[in-house]
Amino acid sequence: MKRLTIEQLLGINKFMVDDEEAHIVLNKEICASCATKPCTFACPACLYTLKENGEVNFDYAGCLECGTCRAVCPKEGAIAWGYPRGGFGVSFRYG
Amino acid sequence: MEEKFAAIVVGAGPAGSTAAYLMAKAGLEVLLIEKGAAPGSKNMFGGRMYSHALNQVIPGFWAEAPVERPVAKEIITLMTGDQCLSISIQDLSWTKPPYHYHSFTLLRAEFDAWLAAKAEEAGAMLACGIRVDDLLIKDGRIVGIRAGEDEMLADVVIAADGVNSLMAQKAGLARMFSPGQVATGVKQVIKLSPEEISRRFQLEGNNGAAQLFVGECTKGMQGGGFIYTNKDTISLGLVIKAAELQKTQHKIADLVEEFKHNPHIRPLVEGGEVVEYSAHLVPEAGLDMMPRLYGDGILVAGDAAGFVLNLGYIVRGMDFAIASGQAAAQTVIEAARNNNFSRQSLSQYAKLLKESFVLRDLEFYRKAPHFLENRRMFEVYPQLACGLMSRMFTVDGSPPAHLLNKVLSQVKESQAGLAQLAGDGWKGARIL
Numbered sequence: 001m002k003r004l005t006i007e008q009l010l011g012i013n014k015f016m017v018d019d020e021e022a023h024i025v026l027n028k029e030i031c032a033s034c035a036t037k038p039c040t041f042a043c044p045a046c047l048y049t050l051k052e053n054g055e056v057n058f059d060y061a062g063c064l065e066c067g068t069c070r071a072v073c074p075k076e077g078a079i080a081w082g083y084p085r086g087g088f089g090v091s092f093r094y095g
Numbered sequence: 096m097e098e099k100f101a102a103i104v105v106g107a108g109p110a111g112s113t114a115a116y117l118m119a120k121a122g123l124e125v126l127l128i129e130k131g132a133a134p135g136s137k138n139m140f141g142g143r144m145y146s147h148a149l150n151q152v153i154p155g156f157w158a159e160a161p162v163e164r165p166v167a168k169e170i171i172t173l174m175t176g177d178q179c180l181s182i183s184i185q186d187l188s189w190t191k192p193p194y195h196y197h198s199f200t201l202l203r204a205e206f207d208a209w210l211a212a213k214a215e216e217a218g219a220m221l222a223c224g225i226r227v228d229d230l231l232i233k234d235g236r237i238v239g240i241r242a243g244e245d246e247m248l249a250d251v252v253i254a255a256d257g258v259n260s261l262m263a264q265k266a267g268l269a270r271m272f273s274p275g276q277v278a279t280g281v282k283q284v285i286k287l288s289p290e291e292i293s294r295r296f297q298l299e300g301n302n303g304a305a306q307l308f309v310g311e312c313t314k315g316m317q318g319g320g321f322i323y324t325n326k327d328t329i330s331l332g333l334v335i336k337a338a339e340l341q342k343t344q345h346k347i348a349d350l351v352e353e354f355k356h357n358p359h360i361r362p363l364v365e366g367g368e369v370v371e372y373s374a375h376l377v378p379e380a381g382l383d384m385m386p387r388l389y390g391d392g393i394l395v396a397g398d399a400a401g402f403v404l405n406l407g408y409i410v411r412g413m414d415f416a417i418a419s420g421q422a423a424a425q426t427v428i429e430a431a432r433n434n435n436f437s438r439q440s441l442s443q444y445a446k447l448l449k450e451s452f453v454l455r456d457l458e459f460y461r462k463a464p465h466f467l468e469n470r471r472m473f474e475v476y477p478q479l480a481c482g483l484m485s486r487m488f489t490v491d492g493s494p495p496a497h498l499l500n501k502v503l504s505q506v507k508e509s510q511a512g513l514a515q516l517a518g519d520g521w522k523g524a525r526i527l
Contacts, residue, residue, distance in 0.1 A: 001365055003356060006348045009283070009372035016132070042340040044281045044347050044374035065137060066374040067259040068279045071272065072341040082261070083130055083137075086242070087224030091136040094284040094328065094371045095203030 006046045010062040018088035022060045023081075024069070030078040031056040038072040039079075064090055100126045102427050103240055103249040104219075105227050105262050107134035107211040109144075109413050110397025111255030113152055113420030114427075115214035115221075121428045125219040126247060127211065128240070130226040135207030138257075139373040141280060141410060142323030142330035143305050144206075145198045148414035152421055153213065161209050162199040163325035164303025165190045168296065171408055172359075174310040174320075178481035179359045190302060200303045200323040200330070202284070227256070230265050236391035236437075237266060250436045252393045253423050255416075258376045260386070260399030268395055269386030274338040275468075276380035278318055278405075281351050282332035285367035289327045295363050296324050307408065310477030312354045314345055317473055319407070320354050322363065329364055331355055334377060347374075377412070378403050381457050381464050388448070389441040394423045402453060406463050406527050407472070415453050422447040462526045471511055471519060479509040479516075 031037070037056060039048040044066060047059045063084075070081040083089065102118055104111045107129035115127040131137040143166060149156050157165075168185040189197035215221045231239040231246060239248035254262035258277065263269035289301070296304040308320030318335035333351050340347060355364055378384055378401040385401045388394065396402075402415035426444040430436050448454045483505040487498070496504070506513050 001356065001361060001367075003352055004369060009348070009369065012369055012372060036341075038341040041344055041346050042279070042337070044279060046346060046348055064372075064374040066279060067277075067376045068337060068340065068374065070259065071274050071277050071279075071337040071376060074341070081259075083226055083259075086130050086226040087132045089137070090373075091132055092139055092204050092371065092373055093136075094330075095135055095139045095205075095207070095373065 010045060013062075014091045014093060015061065016088050016091060017061045018084050021085055023084040023089065024058065024060050024063065025080040026056060026058050027078050027080070028055060030075045034075045034078065036074065038074065039069045042068050042072045044068060099248040099250070100124045101249065101431055102126070102251050102253060103128065103247060104253045104255055105240065106255040106257060106397070106399070107214075107221065107223070108138050108207055108255060108257060108397060108416065109210060110399070110416035110420040110423075111253065112207065112210040112214045113149075113417045114253050114255065114396060114424045115219040116210070116217050117152065117421060117424035118427055119214055119217040119219035121424070123428065123431055125214070126249070127214055127219045127221045128225050128227055128242070129211065129221070129223045132224050133204075133208055134211035134221070134223065135204040138203040138207050139280075139282060139375045140203055140412060141282065141321050141332065141334070142200050142325070143198050144201055144413040145411060146196050148417040148421070152417060157196055157199065161205040162201045164200050164301050165196040166198045166200060166305050167302035168298060168304040170304060170306040172306060172308045173477035173480050174308055174312055174357070174359065175478050175481045176311055178485050180477075180481045180484050198305075200305065200325050202325060202328070202330075227262065230262060230393070237393040250392065251427050251430065251441070253396055253427070254393060254399050255396045255420065256399050258378045258398040260395065263386045263395045263399050266390055266393050268388070268390055268393070269399070272378070272380070272384050274341050275336065276378065276384045278334045278336045278377045278379045279340055279347060279374060280332060280334040280377050281347050281374045282330055282372070283351060283355065283369050284371040284373075285329045285331060285364050286327060286370050287329060287364070287367040292324050292327070292329060298324065301326065308354075309407070309473060312357065313350065313473060314343070315470065315474030316343060316345075317468060317470065322360075328370065329367065331360075331364060336379070337376070377405070379405050379464055382461050383464065389438060389444050391438045392436050394426065394441055394444050396420050396423045402457070404456060404460055404463070405467065406460060407467055408527075418451050418453050419448060422451060422453070460527070466522060466526045469519065471515070475509055475511045476519075479505060479511065482508070
């Protein structure tokens, strides 16, 4: 049994990506002031990554809509968290 | 303005669909709103539902509901790096009357769609692919919802929108939870043939197994692993307290792959094909995170109300969700009869929940979440128990020792003293 990378795992899922509206938006200024950045390892989809310049990058396309980032974020106001517009986002076929 | 509903239910999960089903059946005009393209498409859980609650609402539901397997076997497994120690109970009476059937494994996409369809058949209007953005508030009471440009009115709104209940927060009934109050669950659904699943878990026919894991799989973090056997898939995953994920550098996505490849687990899933990877938050703090359950024109049900109970060896959520949906429906039906949707009138909901198992059980086990914050449960004790059992069965030519000495020296080697072990054992027996 081969080990699957997170990209492979997310690739198995069905997503309807909303190209017009991000449902989670970061306030990068607040993120820059965060020492621990727990979102970069707690997100089950590994969608929070650090750029070379230390800036937090977030890709909402593979979001599993769990809310872990919202729960672990230590900086108030850093994450404007919501669900995708109706019909968009992940669609679980099993659940 | 558009037509006005008696009730608008936000979220077509088990709580919302049950409420909508019963209200529609009683003749009320009900709108059931779901943000997913289909009911269930945003929902995920570990894998098992206890049947008693739904059996009250739809007797013998298993004859028509898309359930996977009735659970006949429970396994608890403690793991260290090399060892794993399992306690297994198979009780075939769980698949016969009067427990006919005690619990089922199931998959939410299919199951939730079925339950929502029951509500629709009963006369509820089901609207999918609609994200509710806000509550409409007039003179301090909830009078409806706003979704994009659309506004819809109702005598009462039932917030059944899950653990991240933005509705309960907007209504001022719930506060934001803390990372210590929720856990992250991740799951892989792995496809295998039904025969192979039955063979690997030593199950007869379509009987199912539920297995929980404690220890190495979460690196000693508060949480555990799970496997549920479905008809032709296995649900495998981990649940870890968000407060732990906040501190660790371990990625939960890596841990679940590691868990799956653990030599104790791999033979169970070998050759299977992963067909889905999902994640969801679990409200785990019980009464400590319960919002105010009702306000003027609003009720909160299911995960949105924090109705989940984790005892470490039993995890329940769906039976609470369904029973709370039922209590919400009863409350609204009565309120409609009196044409009174005030907070006072809707307080009946809390009364019904107290009379039912929902608040009774949550109150009975109210200290369990705190007890399970004890990290010794997730590292020290699995090591202690596995070590002891391994010692009992090891023959290597070294001098023999009586069982009592083996126990005492194993306890001495562990990081917990005898007094601590006795203390935790006593507390556990009293709280769980």
